[in-house]
Amino acid sequence: MVRGGIPTDTMRSLLLLSLFTVAPLAAEVTYAKEVSRIMQAKCQQCHRPNDIAPFALSTYEDAAAWAEDIKRVVNAGLMPPWKPVAGHGEFRDSFALTEQEKIDLLAWVEGGAPLGDPANLPEPLPAKGDWSLGEPDLTVQMGEPFTPPRGRDTYRCFVLPTGLEDDKYVSAIDIVPGNRASVHHVILYLDSTGKAEELDAAEEGPGYNCLGGPGTPIVGNLSLSDLGNLASNLAYTLGGWAPGTRAHLLPEGIGIPLSKKARIIMQVHYYTNVSRDPDQTRVGIYFAKSRVRKPLFFLPLVQQRLSIPPDVPDHVASMNLTIPFFLDNHVINIFPHMHLLGQEIKVEVTRGSEAKPLILIDKWDFNWQGPYTFTEAQGVSAGSTLRLSCKYDNTAGNPRNPSNPPKQVTWGEGTEDEMCVAFLGITLDRFSF
Ligand code: HEC
Structure with missing residues (x-):
């Protein structure tokens, strides 16, 4: 809009003036414009009614x-x-803050947490009930509530019939603990042998005690050589839940096989130091909506030979698995797992001198674990090596150390034992239909 008649100098000072007066205003971060959108994208999946966070962040x-x-x-x-x-x-579905989001949030608080112009507010997200992915296709739950006995660690298995009339593919599961204060983790095993029902019938009360595993023939530590046995081993778990786990749908065309004959065995680890109220945990199952061409297999990378000495702040355990000929695969998701001494867990694929990281968690927190789904399936060709390494701090300086004074710690299911595991959800390149 440069017109004749206004001297350039005046123009320049007008421009400068407007820059000086407008710039700080333009930089003001408001709830209506920026913060509400950050809350929706990165906070409200947990900070909403009926979810795990203790308060909602839904409104200004x-x-x-x-x-x-x-x-x-x-x-x-x-x-x-x-x-x-x-x-x-x-x-996928990362709720990590970008640098810009972080800068905006901090600037907003420092600027006095202004609302700004309400006209800029986004539409509120649709309200969700207990299930973060919406109403499941099938909900199964313990037949009656269970009150865990007093004591630190109780492992109880509950047999949950599905009532399915057809074999299905599962795209996601979600678990809603009945008592968030006592439910420490949940693993869903599958049993088609009827053994779990026998075990259940042999014990009083709902479910049966099952430290270590469901007590049924499962393909526990599935090694790649077992995969020859594909048909019978198609699936032995539907996945699991631990505090902080968020439900995710598998990418299209991939599903976890769920036979109509299978019973779901829900293993619940109760930790009753805080609450002994009854629990009735629910499982929501989401079936694949489009044709599944590739079944998802769970490949656990496990180092069971753990011997973590006391008073060492950085003990490392690791294991390697070299992918045999013909078993080229793609990693779809990954669920790293350690207990309370864990500090860092890392999985990478190496081939010759090349190393590709699959995941690194350097501030391990037992309260925040779950499966992470890759934005793009990660190819792992035959001949390459999957490498898992776990680092532990077994000193008195680790505030989470359950043993005081620290003691030698080995592999086990108890809270005071340790684990070094990464569950990989993989598809086999040569196995699709
Ligand atoms: C995956 C679930 C989840 C997400 C996503 C999440 N929170 Fe939380 N938040 C929690 C839970 C659970 C707690 C309470 C337990 C805890 O402090 O760890 C919490 C606690 C808090 C607290 C209180 C902590 C304290 O020490 O008093 C604040 C503040 C908070 N969250 C802010 C946020 C903000 C801001 C975001 C988004 C940028 C966010 N949270 C995203 C689950 C979540």
């Missing part, structure tokens, strides 16, 4: 009331609790 009033805490937890990297380190695998 919510966010403003928590502003100082938001600044503290974002600065400290505690929230959102997204664990994989950037640059080591790329995952």
